[in-house]
Amino acid sequence: MSRDVEKRISLEHHIDESASVFDSRSENRDNYINALESALDALKQENVNFTRNNLDIRSSIDELVAMQHLSNSISTAVTPEAILGTLIELTRQVIPVIDSNIFLFDSAENRLLPLSHNGSLRLQQEAQQQLEAGIVDWVFSEKKTVIVPDLEHLVADGTARNFVMVPLMLRNKPLGIYFIHTVKNQQEFSNQDIQLLTVLANQAAAGVENWRTYEQLLNANKELKASEAQMIQAAKLAAIGELAASIVHEIKNPVQVLVLQLDMMQRGFQVPNGIQSIRDQVVRLSEITKRLMNFARNVSEEFLTEAVNVNKPIADVVAMVHYEFRNSKIDIVPEYGQDLPLIQGNGNYLQQVFLNLMINARDAMPSGGTIGITTAIEGASIVIGFSDTGGGIPKELQEKIFEPFFTTKSAGKGTGLGLPICRKIIQQHQGKMRVQSTEGKGTKFIIMLPIRRSVQ
Numbered sequence: 001m002s003r004d005v006e007k008r009i010s011l012e013h014h015i016d017e018s019a020s021v022f023d024s025r026s027e028n029r030d031n032y033i034n035a036l037e038s039a040l041d042a043l044k045q046e047n048v049n050f051t052r053n054n055l056d057i058r059s060s061i062d063e064l065v066a067m068q069h070l071s072n073s074i075s076t077a078v079t080p081e082a083i084l085g086t087l088i089e090l091t092r093q094v095i096p097v098i099d100s101n102i103f104l105f106d107s108a109e110n111r112l113l114p115l116s117h118n119g120s121l122r123l124q125q126e127a128q129q130q131l132e133a134g135i136v137d138w139v140f141s142e143k144k145t146v147i148v149p150d151l152e153h154l155v156a157d158g159t160a161r162n163f164v165m166v167p168l169m170l171r172n173k174p175l176g177i178y179f180i181h182t183v184k185n186q187q188e189f190s191n192q193d194i195q196l197l198t199v200l201a202n203q204a205a206a207g208v209e210n211w212r213t214y215e216q217l218l219n220a221n222k223e224l225k226a227s228e229a230q231m232i233q234a235a236k237l238a239a240i241g242e243l244a245a246s247i248v249h250e251i252k253n254p255v256q257v258l259v260l261q262l263d264m265m266q267r268g269f270q271v272p273n274g275i276q277s278i279r280d281q282v283v284r285l286s287e288i289t290k291r292l293m294n295f296a297r298n299v300s301e302e303f304l305t306e307a308v309n310v311n312k313p314i315a316d317v318v319a320m321v322h323y324e325f326r327n328s329k330i331d332i333v334p335e336y337g338q339d340l341p342l343i344q345g346n347g348n349y350l351q352q353v354f355l356n357l358m359i360n361a362r363d364a365m366p367s368g369g370t371i372g373i374t375t376a377i378e379g380a381s382i383v384i385g386f387s388d389t390g391g392g393i394p395k396e397l398q399e400k401i402f403e404p405f406f407t408t409k410s411a412g413k414g415t416g417l418g419l420p421i422c423r424k425i426i427q428q429h430q431g432k433m434r435v436q437s438t439e440g441k442g443t444k445f446i447i448m449l450p451i452r453r454s455v456q
């Protein structure tokens with residue numbers, strides 16, 4: 001028995017049993033089987049259609065997901081061009097676009113300002129005309145998309161073009177309009193097209209809002225940096241002010257020698273190495289001025305760095321303060337590490353750190369003492385130690401001293417900005433700064449700066 005015959009017998013058997021349920025009046029089994037087979041064919045066809053529909057739905061879903069991804073990228077774009085670029089790309093999937101732009105509504109001046117300046121002038125003029133004609137107001141008040149014919153084009157060659165105005169609303173307030181120039185006929189616009197354009201405009205509104213917030217944040221950050229730079233500069237000038245006596249002395253010394261030598265020469269005395277000696281004093285004076293100018297130089301908002309041997313800014317500061325400190329009975333004992341590897345840093349900023357630490361140490365030793373300075377290599381860092389033999393800092397204050405405006409000095413003497421600025425500068429150098437102190441014994445500030453990686 002062939003398989004077909006077997007199948008047919010089994011089918012007939014099945015039909016025998018269920019015929020009464022399907023069609024009790026049917027007596028002709030063959031007819032009935034035929035009917036069943038054509039019903040089966042119809043079912044198969046339906047299945048094919050269903051699969052096809054299923055595929056259509058799947059590809060629509062895929063398209064929607066792709067659109068969703070793109071439209072999300074509108075709201076996260078941080079430049080007007082990026083917002084508009086993605087918006088146009090998405091709009092093209094809905095309607096043909098000749099040109100489009102977003103116009104932001106300036107309610108104070110009753111103007112529309114183009115988001116992107118790459119857009120055409122024609123579009124801008126048209127948008128302004130629609131504003132003056134009151135259409136834009138209507139779009140805002142009704143929160144509805146409007147399609148108006150491009151009359152200029154109709155007159156020129158008789159073909160129809162349209163302008164589409166989609167409101168950009170943010171928290172129910174008009175932010176602007178999305179203005180599209182299209183070849184699509186007004187009658188061909190479906191509700192779905194309008195709905196999709198509205199969704200896109202909403203995404204664009206969120207994008208514009210994000211971009212504006214981002215811009216504000218950048219500006220705030222810029223202002224913060226500028227005021228930070230001003231603060232550092234002010235603290236630096238204050239520190240120089242503290243050293244006025246030292247600076248005056250440094251200048252007075254060579255000037256006195258000069259006056260003396262010139263006086264002697266004028267009176268006809270033979271001064272050994274006279275010219276050379278005068279020259280040396282002038283060079284010294286010019287170095288002092290240079291050092292001072294270098295230190296007082298305005299800090300730039302940008303943190304510029306170069307290869308620095310830390311011994312140099314320390315030695316510069318020691319040279320700047322030694323006279324004044326000697327008068328205050330303070331010995332400075334530097335132990336510079338030899339052949340130190342360079343760090344990547346800003347010598348001017350580092351001078352400021354060292355000067356602040358020296359002034360703090362001096363203030364901690366009103367009846368004199370010793371400042372020890374060491375520089376050495378430790379692993380991948382340069383370690384700088386500044387120690388004094390002052391009164392020390394109580395344990396509970398040892399972290400507080402780095403907070404802005406924390407000072408134990410009398411009003412007018414300390415601002416409490418020295419150490420926070422020092423720590424900030426060291427952090428800018430990717431370094432660390434900490435304090436070790438024992439009350440009644442003294443204080444040591446330890447600074448670690450990463451060694452500069454050799455440039456290949």
Ligand SMILES: Nc1ncnc2c1ncn2[C@@H]1O[C@H](COP(=O)(O)OP(=O)(O)OP(=O)(O)O)[C@@H](O)[C@H]1O
Binds near residue numbers: 360364393401406443
């Ligand atoms: N070497 C030190 N020995 C003892 N106390 C110190 C030492 N260095 C800093 N301090 C304490 O830390 C406080 C904060 O120091 P910081 O340099 O930040 O501000 P200031 O010296 O008080 O004022 P400014 O530096 O703005 O003139 C000081 O007032 C002082 O109490």
Ligand SMILES: [Mg+2]
Binds near residue numbers: 356360414
């Ligand atoms: Mg200080």
